[in-house]
Amino acid sequence: xxxxxxxxxxxxxxxxxxxxxxxxxxxxxxxxxxxxxxxxxxxxxxxxxxxxxxxxxxxxxxxxxxxxxxxxxxxxxxxxxxxxxxxxxxxxxxxxxxxxxxxxxxxxxxxxxxxxxxxxxxxxxxxxxxxxxxxxxxxxxxxxxxxxxxxxxxxxxxxxxxxxxxxxxxxxxxxxxxxxxxxxxxxxxxxxxxxxxxxxxxxxxxxxxxxxxxxxxxxxxxxxxxxxxxxxxxxxxxxxxxxxxxxxxxxxxxxxxxxxxxxxxxxxxxxxxxxxxxxxxxxxxxxxxxxxxxxxxxxxxxxxxxxxxxxxxxxxxxxxxxxxxxxxxxxxxxxxxxxxxxxxxxxxxxxxxxxxxxxxxxxxxxxxxxxxxxxxxxxxxxxxxxxxxxxxxxxxxxxxxxxxxxxxxxxxxxxxxxxxxxxxxxxxxxxxxxxx
Amino acid sequence: xxxxxxxxxxxxxxxxxxxxxxxxxxxxxxxxxxxxxxxxxxxxxxxxxxxxxxxxxxxxxxxxxxxxxxxxxxxxxxxxxxxxxxxxxxxxxxxxxxxxxxxxxxxxxxxxxxxxxxxxxxxxxxxxxxxxxxxxxxxxxxxxxxxxxxxxxxxxxxxxxxxxxxxxxxxxxxxxxxxxxxxxxxxxxxxxxxxxxxxxxxxxxxxxxxxxxxxxxxxxxxxxxxxxxxxxxxxxxxxxxxxxxxxxxxxxxxxxxxxxxxxxxxxxxxxxxxxxxxxxxxxxxxxxxxxxxxxxxxxxxxxxxxxxxxxxxxxxxxxxxxxxxxxxxxxxxxxxxxxxxxxxxxxxxxxxxxxxxxxxxxxxxxxxxxxxxxxxxxxxxxxxxxxxxxxxxxxxxxxxxxxxxxxxxxxxxxxxxxxxxxxxxxxxxxxxxxxxxxxxxxxxxxxxxxxxxxxxxxxxxxxxxxxxxxxxxxxxxxxxxxxxxxxxxxxxxxxxxxxxxxxxxxxx
Numbered sequence: 001x002x003x004x005x006x007x008x009x010x011x012x013x014x015x016x017x018x019x020x021x022x023x024x025x026x027x028x029x030x031x032x033x034x035x036x037x038x039x040x041x042x043x044x045x046x047x048x049x050x051x052x053x054x055x056x057x058x059x060x061x062x063x064x065x066x067x068x069x070x071x072x073x074x075x076x077x078x079x080x081x082x083x084x085x086x087x088x089x090x091x092x093x094x095x096x097x098x099x100x101x102x103x104x105x106x107x108x109x110x111x112x113x114x115x116x117x118x119x120x121x122x123x124x125x126x127x128x129x130x131x132x133x134x135x136x137x138x139x140x141x142x143x144x145x146x147x148x149x150x151x152x153x154x155x156x157x158x159x160x161x162x163x164x165x166x167x168x169x170x171x172x173x174x175x176x177x178x179x180x181x182x183x184x185x186x187x188x189x190x191x192x193x194x195x196x197x198x199x200x201x202x203x204x205x206x207x208x209x210x211x212x213x214x215x216x217x218x219x220x221x222x223x224x225x226x227x228x229x230x231x232x233x234x235x236x237x238x239x240x241x242x243x244x245x246x247x248x249x250x251x252x253x254x255x256x257x258x259x260x261x262x263x264x265x266x267x268x269x270x271x272x273x274x275x276x277x278x279x280x281x282x283x284x285x286x287x288x289x290x291x292x293x294x295x296x297x298x299x300x301x302x303x304x305x306x307x308x309x310x311x312x313x314x315x316x317x318x319x320x321x322x323x324x325x326x327x328x329x330x331x332x333x334x335x336x337x338x339x340x341x342x343x344x345x346x347x348x349x350x351x352x353x354x355x356x357x358x359x360x361x362x363x364x365x366x367x368x369x370x371x372x373x374x375x376x377x378x379x380x381x382x383x384x385x386x387x388x389x390x391x392x393x394x395x396x397x398x399x400x401x402x403x404x405x406x407x408x409x410x411x412x413x414x415x416x417x418x419x420x421x422x423x424x425x426x427x428x429x430x431x432x433x434x435x436x
Numbered sequence: 437x438x439x440x441x442x443x444x445x446x447x448x449x450x451x452x453x454x455x456x457x458x459x460x461x462x463x464x465x466x467x468x469x470x471x472x473x474x475x476x477x478x479x480x481x482x483x484x485x486x487x488x489x490x491x492x493x494x495x496x497x498x499x500x501x502x503x504x505x506x507x508x509x510x511x512x513x514x515x516x517x518x519x520x521x522x523x524x525x526x527x528x529x530x531x532x533x534x535x536x537x538x539x540x541x542x543x544x545x546x547x548x549x550x551x552x553x554x555x556x557x558x559x560x561x562x563x564x565x566x567x568x569x570x571x572x573x574x575x576x577x578x579x580x581x582x583x584x585x586x587x588x589x590x591x592x593x594x595x596x597x598x599x600x601x602x603x604x605x606x607x608x609x610x611x612x613x614x615x616x617x618x619x620x621x622x623x624x625x626x627x628x629x630x631x632x633x634x635x636x637x638x639x640x641x642x643x644x645x646x647x648x649x650x651x652x653x654x655x656x657x658x659x660x661x662x663x664x665x666x667x668x669x670x671x672x673x674x675x676x677x678x679x680x681x682x683x684x685x686x687x688x689x690x691x692x693x694x695x696x697x698x699x700x701x702x703x704x705x706x707x708x709x710x711x712x713x714x715x716x717x718x719x720x721x722x723x724x725x726x727x728x729x730x731x732x733x734x735x736x737x738x739x740x741x742x743x744x745x746x747x748x749x750x751x752x753x754x755x756x757x758x759x760x761x762x763x764x765x766x767x768x769x770x771x772x773x774x775x776x777x778x779x780x781x782x783x784x785x786x787x788x789x790x791x792x793x794x795x796x797x798x799x800x801x802x803x804x805x806x807x808x809x810x811x812x813x814x815x816x817x818x819x820x821x822x823x824x825x826x827x828x829x830x831x832x833x834x835x836x837x838x839x840x841x842x843x844x845x846x847x848x849x850x851x852x853x854x855x856x857x858x859x860x861x862x863x864x865x866x867x868x869x870x871x872x873x874x875x876x877x878x879x880x881x882x883x884x885x886x887x888x889x890x891x892x893x894x895x896x897x898x899x900x901x902x903x904x905x906x907x908x909x910x911x912x913x914x915x916x917x918x919x920x921x922x923x924x925x926x927x928x929x930x931x932x933x934x935x936x937x938x939x940x941x942x943x944x
Binding site: 001002004005006007010013014015016017018021022023026027028029030031032033034035038039041042043044045046047048049050051052053056058060061062064066068070072073074075076077078079080081082083084085086087088089090091092093094095097098099100101103104105107108109111113114115117118120121122123124149151152154155157158159161162163164204206208231232233234235236239248255256257258259260261273279280281282283284285286287288290291292294296297298299301302303304305306307308309311312313314315316317318319320322326328329330331332333334335336337338339341342344345346348349367368369385388394397401416419420421423 | 452454455456463464465466468469471472473474475476478481482483485486487488489490491492493494495496497498500503504506507508510511512513514515516517518519522524527529532535537538539540541542543544545546547548549550551552553556557558559560562563570573574585586587588589591592596599624625626628629630631632633634635637638676677679681682706707708709710713714722724730731732733734735736737738752773774775776777778779780781782783784785787791793794795796797798799800801802806809810813814816817829830832853854857862863868886914917918919920921922923924926927928931932933934935
């Protein structure tokens with residue numbers, strides 16, 4: 001082939017690169033490994049991830065849930081995972097119809113009217129929601145509740161730092177764990193009030209009341225959800241009056257995978273459809289009147305609008321959105337409610353058992369879904385380290401990771417994965433480690 | 437009508453309704469263990485006003501086999517890399533190894549929570565650290581963050597780093613005078629969109645007739661004194677290496693700006709030349725292009741950001757560092773632009789990319805680059821007789837043609853692309869880059885052999901003949917797909933973006 005294109009050696013392929021820029025040595029990366037060597041190497045590394053081997057009560061933005069076997073089978077099909085973004089609809093209807101179903105499911109669960117084809121994850125979806133609120137209202141201040149996932153708040157900070165948006169944090173109530181009365185922070189410059197519900201501490205916010213407060217001020221209400229399973233039980237943000245709803249969709253059939261890839265859900269009101277970031281799939285018909293689906297409203301997007309686009313996003317989380325779609329359809333109307341019920345019931349059982357232990361309490365009084373803060377009689381990080389090494393239990397997240405003033409508090413998450421037996425051994429491990 | 441077609445895929449046409457139209461009240465496709473704690477009345481746990489009261493109306497009720505058939509039938513409407521060549525220019529659709537998929541599914545990684553204490557996640561952090569080292573070696577840029585989730589996200593990160601560096605170097609007053617980001621007219625649309633997110637306004641740099649950055653225009657614009665940086669794709673989106681790259685970097689640097697390289701086309705350079713050696717300050721990579729992690733029908737991607745030592749303090753936190761034999765998270769970078777995503781980024785993609793690097797080995801990485809460029813060269817040669825090739829220079833890993841000759845007969849790029857579907861290929865990238873009228877950007881990658889390249893060339897030539905002899909055939913393509921060309925204009929005028937029950941739809 002080289003000769004046919006008129007060359008004598010492979011290096012002549014690169015003659016347009018100045019000689020002094022050409023690498024004259026091999027890269028300092030490993031020589032080629034065989035399949036057996038490669039797997040042995042990764043298996044060895046995986047074996048040192050002790051956290052993956054323990055019973056776990058760790059949530060805080062990433063959750064262990066039952067994943068039906070069919071999910072991985074479907075997303076492992078060549079036709080889905082080795083396809084590109086569906087730019088040629090005639091040979092991409094599989095992907096396009098799946099996204100249309102995804103958008104519909106997200107609308108149904110969040111109680112909203114329009115949803116996009118996905119964002120990178122919950123945190124970036126929330127940052128994009130903040131930017132969208134500024135575009136919609138043409139106001140420049142955003143009030144964000146202090147009980148939003150701390151890493152989400154950090155991501156918002158990064159995204160808005162050059163956008164001319166002032167970000168104000170509304171403190172949470174130290175007794176209830178919910179956002180305090182943010183009314184005094186809302187003014188005529190406020191584009192949006194941002195809350196997470198259930199919030200980072202697991203507390204359910206009074207979203208309907210917050211929506212009223214935001215709307216009375218001419219601001220939007222943005223609701224973020226990290227534990228999307230809660231949508232199977234809790235009133236939808238849309239029904240409560242939210243204007244933009246974003247969620248981390250990882251709970252819908254996506255493995256923990258050390259933080260990604262996950263999938264951001266993004267939904268809003270129909271009147272804001274042309275302000276939404278990211279891709280949208282819509283219904284379309286061919287000349288014979290056959291129904292199909294296409295990427296639509298592309299004039300919002302970067303490849304057409306360039307610097308005036310609603311977002312710079314291009315590649316999103318297609319395959320993970322597909323995993324969520326398969327999950328939601330497999331679990332279905334009944335399964336989604338049952339999972340959510342089990343999470344809430346088991347968390348309530350765990351909270352009751354732990355708070356009955358001498359020296360332990362559950363400090364926040366607000367109603368909760370499947371996460372709650374526990375106050376230990378001593379340093380939580382040390383206690384959880386002992387639990388991990390002695391009892392092989394990951395007991396949750398020491399809040400000191402994000403809140404230095406809460407050394408004794410830790411966040412516990414319980415899902416349908418945790419059997420009563422696991423919960424009971426967790427509780428007795430806590431008791432015995434403190435007694436030691 | 438297709439006597440000379442050698443590669444024809446029969447597009448399978450099963451009818452498959454939306455899942456909502458298949459739903460049957462009371463059907464289920466799952467089973468959970470029974471609740472094993474005492475069940476409490478739910479409204480005793482959570483006040484009634486916070487509970488859902490719509491019984492998840494409209495969410496489908498189907499069996500497991502319903503779900504499987506639904507998605508398997510739909511999957512048959514998709515073209516995919518595993519079926520054949522997918523020559524989308526600038527997208528690098530190369531083979532996705534099954535081994536990499538297996539690695540990403542090893543339980544010790546797949547079941548690992550991102551907030552696991554570092555000492556209990558050493559293997560996972562070691563993978564990140566090793567990939568950082570390898571990508572730094574490949575790019576020649578030592579500072580690196582794997583946090584960005586896609587190419588555009590990596591761009592945003594890189595441009596924010598430039599902004600933060602200039603803010604720190606020039607102080608508030610000085611920095612305020614530098615708010616211009618230079619972007620060539622051939623760039624991806626994500627470049628200007630990403631620059632905008634960092635508060636930059638965009639000035640467009642012209643390309644020469646030869647298809648390269650216009651140095652005179654660059655000098656002229658840099659002389660204004662407001663330039664923060666240049667965002668350059670190299671090889672550029674015409675598939676040409678910017679051979680004046682050192683001079684370009686020098687001009688921008690002397691004007692006080694930094695050079696950002698869009699790494700979308702790194703598949704032409706891995707093992708051959710390094711952006712860091714060219715004078716580039718910061719680059720993003722697309723692991724879902726160059727390093728073969730699957731595109732998944734539109735993601736997930738992973739867009740690592742690599743930079744010089746000088747820019748390293750500005751990278752997102754946390755950084756993954758090695759101290760003695762211990763991997764840890766380091767948050768102590770006060771100049772950091774901050775966090776761009778929760779947790780560590782798209783970790784599953786990092787596992788796959790590292791597996792790609794290790795199975796290829798250092799010589800294999802270079803050989804892949806050579807094959808990718810050779811394949812594009814082969815197509816360039818094969819199509820020159822039938823299609824207009826607007827730039828004479830030999831291309832790197834992708835080549836641009838136009839519809840100039842065919843459009844005289846009323847056959848345009850879109851028609852050629854659609855007709856290619858009938859020949860069993862995915863079309864090339866069309867109407868990009870924007871500066872080439874009727875552009876067809878073809879990137880075969882290293883994952884196709886000579887036979888398939890010949891079939892592709894043969895199909896393209898047959899279409900060129902059809903454009904003359906039977907233009908209607910081309911204009912009405914594709915002919916064999918599940919649906920014909922869809923009315924996209926009508927779809928955008930009255931968008932239907934979700935399914936609704938019939939009666940609700942009529943009242944809406």
